[in-house]
Amino acid sequence: MLDYIKRFLIAIIMALFISLLFLGGKHSEAAGLQAQNGMEDHWIWPADGVISDTYGTRQGTHKGIDIAGKLDTSVLAVENGVVVKSYYSNTYGNVVFIEHPSNFVTVYAHLNHRTVSVGQPVKQGDIIGKMGRTGQATGTHLHFETHQLEWRYDKKNAMDPEILLGKADVGKSVQGGIASIVNNVLVASTNPQLEEGTSETSKEKYIVKQGDTLYSIAQKQNISVNRIKSLNNLTSDLIKPNQLLMVQ
Template structure:
């Protein structure tokens, strides 16, 4: 009987300790997200979110913002350029160390306008969007790291923790802090129109040629501000 009571008390003690640890961990995460939210950062580029943190079986440690070649890339906050060079994987890439203790990464650039050791202001243009390094199309690959970037990316942080939750297909604007909702296709499709689902490798030019229409017509019907489309996106084709 005494042995049973001892085991029961031990189980209760372990449960209490685990509860405290779990609640403490949850509170720490909540506090961390709250403190991240206090950062007055702005999005680094105009474009559409095409990939998010943690995709590719957890291997993607940032977000991708797709746009047109040459789109200006801006510093999300003031800081010192810690690296500016060409990488076989990142392509033209810039790292900025911020006073808040974070380091941000801007990869696959077409060109770099900021040099090592240079002080940059929030919103300052540091480069242009490109398709360099291991990249499948023009976009900005953007990462955030607590303290410093490492090869293992163990310090990486989901950018949405700072900017607010977003998802693939949403639009962001440089200098803004908000994520725009996904544009819905127009309702009430005319009988002479079809609803086309974009496939991997599709371009607006190829789709327009296939259905004997024009790129500008497709853009107008679907409220597209540029020619960027993504797999899975639905387009009204007249």
């Protein structure tokens, strides 16, 4: 009887030890992902609209988030990268894949138009297409996916984009060009006022740094504070680090 109790206690201790190792590994993996190049502090939302579906729905088969919006709403690159795919498919419709230096690949699907080609480098905030309903889409929206290392047909490397974009429940309005720090959303505009003869893609962009003010940015960019506010539809002088601003 004593031997049985000893074996039982040893089994419990071993199970507890293995559980702690597993949890520790998962924690380290998550921490490593968040720390990777500080990407969680710098991604921006890819389009204006309303969250219509989130990651993991449809019995776990929905491997991205859906942002419903108006036809031809600008779709932005969430971070610097290189276009690795730009084509039309029966499922994704017009779709763009961007590979980022942080070892992520982002996917922008159901576009009405694609404005970038394979091999083209893009900067954060560049317009890579226009929102549409091509492919297997029931309404006008952007289907956005994030994959670690590479996109696979089985989507084995897919991860929830909200880990890097910030949490947004169904029905919540989001704004393209917004940067996030964890779940704190920083307001910026994706609808800059364009002058006649000026293309949206040619506009200069500036990411706010710690200690910046509208006045200091205006001095650096040789532009007036009022002009910056007008270009970005800002109603106050409040800006925050990682906020994306149009400055020309």
